[in-house]
Amino acid sequence: MKKIAVLLLLIALCLWQYERTFIAGDDPFLRSDYSKLRPVKINRVIPTKEIKQLQEIVSEAREKELKISIAGQRHSQGGHTYYKDAIVLDMTPFNKVLAFDEMAKTITVQSGATWADVQKYINPYGLAVKTMQSQNIFTIGGSISVNAHGRDIRNGSLISSVESFRLLGADGQIRNVSRLENAELFPLALGGYGLFGVIVDVTLSLTDDEVYEMTSETISTEAYSNYFLNQVKQNPDIHLHLARISVAPDSFLTDMYATNYSVREELPVTNYNQLKLKDTYVLPLKFLFGLNRSFDWAKNAFWDLQRHFLIGRSTILTRNNAMRSESDFMDYSSDTKNDLLQEYFIPVEHFEDFINHIKPILQEEQLNLLNITVRYVNHDEEASLSYAKSDMFALVCLFNTPLSKAAQARMTHGIQRIIDQLKTFNGSYYLPYAPFPSVEQFRTIYPKAEAFFQAKDQWDPQHLFMNQFYDDYRGH
Numbered sequence: 001m002k003k004i005a006v007l008l009l010l011i012a013l014c015l016w017q018y019e020r021t022f023i024a025g026d027d028p029f030l031r032s033d034y035s036k037l038r039p040v041k042i043n044r045v046i047p048t049k050e051i052k053q054l055q056e057i058v059s060e061a062r063e064k065e066l067k068i069s070i071a072g073q074r075h076s077q078g079g080h081t082y083y084k085d086a087i088v089l090d091m092t093p094f095n096k097v098l099a100f101d102e103m104a105k106t107i108t109v110q111s112g113a114t115w116a117d118v119q120k121y122i123n124p125y126g127l128a129v130k131t132m133q134s135q136n137i138f139t140i141g142g143s144i145s146v147n148a149h150g151r152d153i154r155n156g157s158l159i160s161s162v163e164s165f166r167l168l169g170a171d172g173q174i175r176n177v178s179r180l181e182n183a184e185l186f187p188l189a190l191g192g193y194g195l196f197g198v199i200v201d202v203t204l205s206l207t208d209d210e211v212y213e214m215t216s217e218t219i220s221t222e223a224y225s226n227y228f229l230n231q232v233k234q235n236p237d238i239h240l241h242l243a244r245i246s247v248a249p250d251s252f253l254t255d256m257y258a259t260n261y262s263v264r265e266e267l268p269v270t271n272y273n274q275l276k277l278k279d280t281y282v283l284p285l286k287f288l289f290g291l292n293r294s295f296d297w298a299k300n301a302f303w304d305l306q307r308h309f310l311i312g313r314s315t316i317l318t319r320n321n322a323m324r325s326e327s328d329f330m331d332y333s334s335d336t337k338n339d340l341l342q343e344y345f346i347p348v349e350h351f352e353d354f355i356n357h358i359k360p361i362l363q364e365e366q367l368n369l370l371n372i373t374v375r376y377v378n379h380d381e382e383a384s385l386s387y388a389k390s391d392m393f394a395l396v397c398l399f400n401t402p403l404s405k406a407a408q409a410r411m412t413h414g415i416q417r418i419i420d421q422l423k424t425f426n427g428s429y430y431l432p433y434a435p436f437p438s439v440e441q442f443r444t445i446y447p448k449a450e451a452f453f454q455a456k457d458q459w460d461p462q463h464l465f466m467n468q469f470y471d472d473y474r475g476h
């Protein structure tokens, strides 16, 4: 009898989890983004096809006093791609490769192209992207507008590999923008969240595709900074690196594992360079990750499983394959909840202290933290809204949260307490995510924000290019 009851309970649990994982309700919102928060009514969405069309839209918006928002894949989470009553430009059809120079290792692409498009084009030539997110699903325009970063620890944030771009401004003019031409606009539009106009196309510098051996090892949060500085950064063979911090109750914020990609020059790229098309084990991982959202035992099991699959194993793969999606299993559909990212940058030397300070906050606030990935970004303050104030670790935190007003207020409270800790350690946070930090926190952490918004007034006096991020953080 007892056995049957347990069996029935297990079946019910599996059915419930199956429904939550695979059966999605319709999106009930008008226009939002990946976050599903704060939907608003917009004027219309226009798929972008050509430059002349873009110029006509800008001149129509100017005459009719309409606003324009710019959208790539809409994976930002703070209303960066839409605005009340605005025309929304869907840049994704605007995705051609315009020029490629194999010898100079450069490519020029329209801004709606994704990293996947770029990789597909350059892979046969033995070339690869220098810096991009850990997934290849994002548009180039969306990525340079947030100044993305990823697993590469040698090439800096994305801004370092941007040679130039063309920008369609509020006055309808298209300007070449580089470090030499219209140089004032370079650090404003790059990492400028679409507020300075439409980035039409971009020239990126590339690097060689190469073969890596991927290995992982366990480490404690206490030892991680020294490990990174002495064994990873000092080792010229390691080109890509990431780490994960345990969010499992049994090892919460104490255990980590680090994954390094070390170059294997003796192995020919052509033996390994077929581009990976699909992630493996997506369905079972998706199921388990779903349980991880709801149960502490599943968090422990998921952490053990990750380590079991990675520690002590070695995988040979190319750079282009290392820089492709590995998180289809995290896709999530629920009408009432969502997985939201927040990301904190902390100077390498303060990593352990910061972890020790946020641990009680996360526990007291009972935020449902699903994952923390750690990346490294080196000091780079070229962009006006740059996050890399020194050599820093980026802690990418994934929270599962209800979308209700009450739950969002709880998130706001918890996140603001974390940001207060960041301030004391001279850290910063990433801007493409939901606007939980306060205006005051934003202004302290981004001291160049005032100059950024003043430059916006100068280049776009009518405020033609708008989004919710502007309203949230302009401040007055």
Ligand SMILES: Cc1cc2nc3c(=O)[nH]c(=O)nc-3n(C[C@H](O)[C@H](O)[C@H](O)COP(=O)(O)OP(=O)(O)OC[C@H]3O[C@@H](n4cnc5c(N)ncnc54)[C@H](O)[C@@H]3O)c2cc1C
Pocket: 034, 069, 070, 071, 072, 073, 074, 075, 076, 077, 080, 081, 091, 111, 112, 132, 133, 134, 135, 137, 138, 139, 140, 141, 142, 143, 145, 146, 147, 148, 149, 150, 192, 193, 194, 195, 197, 198, 199, 200, 341, 432, 467
């Ligand atoms: C699951 C997930 C994983 C992520 N991983 C990483 C990561 O590893 N590293 C990292 O740095 N970030 C990461 N991010 C954040 C991501 O890089 C940004 O959200 C990025 O903007 C997404 O690109 P997108 O094409 O979706 O841009 P969108 O969200 O569509 O747009 C982002 C911003 O760019 C502007 N924009 C878009 N196209 C143009 C254009 N042509 N001209 C002018 N402005 C434009 C938009 O107006 C908006 O302000 C991640 C986000 C998610 C959801």
